[in-house]
Amino acid sequence: MEKEQKKILIACDSPRSLLDFRGKLIQELLVKHEVSVFTPRIDQKEIRDKLINMNVKIYESKLNTSNVSVLADLKYIVQLYNLIKKTKPDIFFPYAFKPVIYGSIVANFRKVKCITPMLTGLGYNFLEIDSKRTIIQNITRRLLKLSLKANDRMRIIFQNNDDYNTLIKANTITRKNKTFIVNGSGVDLTYYNYSEPDVKAISFLMIARLINAKGIKEYYESAKVIKSKFPGVTFKLIGPYDDNIDAINTELFTKVKSDGVIEYIGLVSDVRPFISQSSIIVLPSYYGEGVPRCILEGMAMGRAVITSNSVGCKETINPHLTMRNGFLVPIKNTLELISKMEYYILHPGDIIKFGINGRKYAEEKFDVNKVNKQMLQILVGTE
Incomplete structure (x- = not known):
C-alpha cells in the first residue's frame, strides 16, 4: 500500500x-x-x-x-x-x-x-x-x-x-x-567526477570559511615554510571572510590576501574546477565538524587528503593502511602538517594512489x- x-x-x-x-x-x-x-x-x-x-x-x-x-x-x-x-x-x-x-x-x-x-x-x-x-x-x-x-x-x-x-x-x-x-x-559521485591530479606542478587547496577553528593560520604558516623549500609548489584558499565570532584577525587576513604565500580566491559557486586543478586537499580543522563536505568533494574527484585527527575530519580517512587515502595530523600542529605536505611533494606517486583510494572510499561510504x-x-x- x-x-x-x-x-x-x-x-x-x-x-x-x-x-x-x-x-x-x-x-x-x-x-x-x-x-x-x-x-x-x-x-x-x-x-x-x-x-x-x-x-x-x-x-x-x-x-x-x-x-x-x-x-x-x-x-x-x-x-x-x-x-x-x-x-x-x-x-x-x-x-x-x-x-x-x-x-x-x-x-x-x-x-x-x-x-x-x-x-x-x-x-x-x-x-x-x-x-x-x-x-x-x-x-x-x-x-x-x-x-x-x-x-x-x-x-x-x-x-x-x-x-x-x-x-x-x-x-x-x-x-x-x-x-x-x-x-x-x-557526495554526488556523478557530479564530482574523478580526474587524475597533476603531480608535476603540485598544488594544495583548502576550502573553508576564514575562521580560526578551521585551521587557517596553520595552513598559512605551513604554506610559508613549504614555499621557502619548494618555491614551485602552490597553495590556494577558497572560502568567505564573514562576520563571525571566531573570524581570523585582520592581520592574518591581510597576509592571506596579499603577501603571495597563498592565492586567496574567496567564495565560489562551483569548487570543481579548483579541485580539478589541485593535487591535495587540506583541512586542518578543530572546529567540531559533522563530516566535512569539502573533503568528500575532493575524495570523489580523486584527491589525496591531509586533515586533522579531530571529530568529523577523521571519518574521511580510510583506517585500512592498504587503502590509505590521506593523513591525519594532530590539531594545531603546524610541524606535522608541514611534514605531511613534504611527504606528498617527495612521493608524488602516492598523490595519485591515495586519490584513487579516496574515490573508492567515497563510493563505499559516502x-x-x-x-x-x-x-x-x-x-x-x-x-
Whole structure:
C-alpha cells in the first residue's frame, strides 16, 4: 500500500546549503511528498529559481547564524511558530544549531508528529575555549538539552559517533532518545567526477570559511615554510571572510590576501574546477565538524587528503593502511602538517594512489544515494 503524501518543513541556516548539501535529498522527498523550506533570505537568484523549479515552497527569515542577538532570535522563534501553525507540517527537519534548537522547541510545543533534527557537527559548543565564549557555550548546551528532550516524536540524526557520545557524556541527551548516525551529507559521485591530479606542478587547496577553528593560520604558516623549500609548489584558499565570532584577525587576513604565500580566491559557486586543478586537499580543522563536505568533494574527484585527527575530519580517512587515502595530523600542529605536505611533494606517486583510494572510499561510504536512502527511512519511513 502506497504511503500517504506528507508535508515536510526543512529549516536551515544557509540557503546555499539547501542545494549543495540537501539538493538530492529534497529531490527524493519531492517524488511523493510536499516540501517547504524556512531559510535565511535567498539573495542568489539561481538558488531561488532552482528551488521554485523543483516546486519547493520558500519561506524566508532574518536569521543571523554567526552572532548572538536575543531580539533577532526571538523574532526568528515567533516567525517559525507562526509558520508551523500555518503550514501544519507532518515532519519538521531542521539542521544547523539555531534551527535545531529553536525549531525543535517550537515544533515540540506545536506537537508536530515527527521531528528529525540533524546535528551537522557540534562546532564550538562542546570545545573548551576562553571564558568569553563559555557563557554562550553554557546557554547553548542548556537550550540544546531542552530542545532534544526524548519523546516519541523526536528522532535525532548525527553525522558521526563522536558527537553522539559527546552529548551522552554531557547528559544533553540520554539513551531514551531515538538516535541515528549517517555518513555526513554524502557526495554526488556523478557530479564530482574523478580526474587524475597533476603531480608535476603540485598544488594544495583548502576550502573553508576564514575562521580560526578551521585551521587557517596553520595552513598559512605551513604554506610559508613549504614555499621557502619548494618555491614551485602552490597553495590556494577558497572560502568567505564573514562576520563571525571566531573570524581570523585582520592581520592574518591581510597576509592571506596579499603577501603571495597563498592565492586567496574567496567564495565560489562551483569548487570543481579548483579541485580539478589541485593535487591535495587540506583541512586542518578543530572546529567540531559533522563530516566535512569539502573533503568528500575532493575524495570523489580523486584527491589525496591531509586533515586533522579531530571529530568529523577523521571519518574521511580510510583506517585500512592498504587503502590509505590521506593523513591525519594532530590539531594545531603546524610541524606535522608541514611534514605531511613534504611527504606528498617527495612521493608524488602516492598523490595519485591515495586519490584513487579516496574515490573508492567515497563510493563505499559516502555516496549520496546511500546516505539519502537512510535519510528517507528516518524522515518518511521508506523501505
